[in-house]
Amino acid sequence: MVASPLRACLLGALLGLVPLSAQAVVQGQTSRDPGGLRASVVRIESTAGEICSGTLIAQDIVLTAAHCVMRQAGYSVIVVDPNFRQRRLRVAAASMHPDFVPGTTPEEQPGTDLAMLKLEQPVGPGFRPLDPRGGSISTGDAVDIAGFGVVAENRRNTARTLRTAHLVSIGSLQVANRVTVVTDARRLAETAGAGACLGDSGGPILRGGQMVGVVSWSSGAMRQDRRARTACGGFTAVTPTGEHTSWISSRAAEMAAMPAGVAAGQAGRSEWMARPARRRAY
Known part of the structure; x- marks a missing residue:
């Protein structure tokens, strides 16, 4: 699940904090390592x-x-x-x-x-x-994203393949709650680059192989065609697990x-029992 683009005014201050030295990819790469x-x-x-x-x-x-x-x-x-x-x-x-x-x-x-x-x-x-409890994300950290999402919103048939990409943290953002924002270090979300898309929510953000966050939502780039707007390829909002x-x-x-x-509700209102899963087309 992804969200609509962030207001540029909320992110302008963050962009000035981004170092340009981090190596980045523009599109996610399919994960093919059996030990990866x-x-x-x-x-x-x-x-x-x-x-x-x-x-x-x-x-x-x-x-x-x-x-x-x-x-x-x-x-x-x-x-x-x-x-x-x-x-x-x-x-x-x-x-x-x-x-x-x-x-x-x-x-x-x-x-x-x-x-x-x-x-x-x-x-x-x-x-x-993986252990999600020990790491933190600082501004300028090189991180990796992994998920089974689509490569574009209008290409639903590309889901269910594990892909990874290199991103960079550009700091924290207070919207309804506090999230860490990561993006493609080359594009800086000015134009479309690497990042989360539909199906990547819940996937990990890793720094040096350690899990430091969970993908919550994403935005499109700040510069995009109004006739074909998307909520992918811009900023990726992350819930930092270390917090x-x-x-x-x-x-x-x-x-x-x-x-x-175990019966639903025995451990509180936020718990439920799953119903039997039946497959449906994505």
């Missing part, structure tokens, strides 16, 4: 046909964006094994951050856009959960101990 991010990044699909991305933080727990799972639908997680074969696992329960406000768009979200998914069974050997380590640690521990058949 396919071992950590997963795809999330709902019975409503929505797609998001997420990150394994334990053998049976996925961290993603709360807006990806705010509807009580059926959800499943698709993992990619070392031979790049896909396997579908049912989501047994989801828990959104208690500050998250369902029904709001990501850019208007006053709470914290984070959620965890409890898988019905562990992913097993060949996968590498929410207490909730991540405590909730992950609770979900690790949770039996797959």
Whole structure:
């Protein structure tokens, strides 16, 4: 899920902080390394046909964006094994951050856009959960984005392939809540470059291989054709995971101990049981 373009006046001050030395790619590259991010990044699909991305933080727990799972639908997680074969696992329960406000768009979200998914069974050997609790993002940091989203809003058939890109952090932005903004270091969102698009929400932001954030929403470039406006290729808004380590640690521990058949609501209003997942066209 992505949002409409940010107002240029909110970002003008940030652009002056961006160093130009970071190496960047203009478009995402398909991840083909059997030992690479396919071992950590997963795809999330709902019975409503929505797609998001997420990150394994334990053998049976996925961290993603709360807006990806705010509807009580059926959800499943698709993992990619070392031979790049896909396997579908049912989501047994989801828990959104208690500050998250369902029904709001990501850019208007006053709470914290984070959620965890409890898988019905562990992913097993060949996968590498990441620890999202220790890192931070500073202005000027080179980061990587990974996700299963589309390469353009009007190309839905390009989803479900894991792609990565190099970006740079340009600082924090206070909109409805505080996010970290990352963008293509060459284009600086003036024209379209690398960044998140539909289906990349919930995917990881990594610095030096360590998970430091979760993709929340994106904007189009500041200069684009009014007849073909897009919410991709400009700025990517990130929820910094290092600022929410207490909730991540405590909730992950609770979900690790949770039996797959736990009833919805036993752990609070932000938790629900997933319904049986039925595949629909994206």
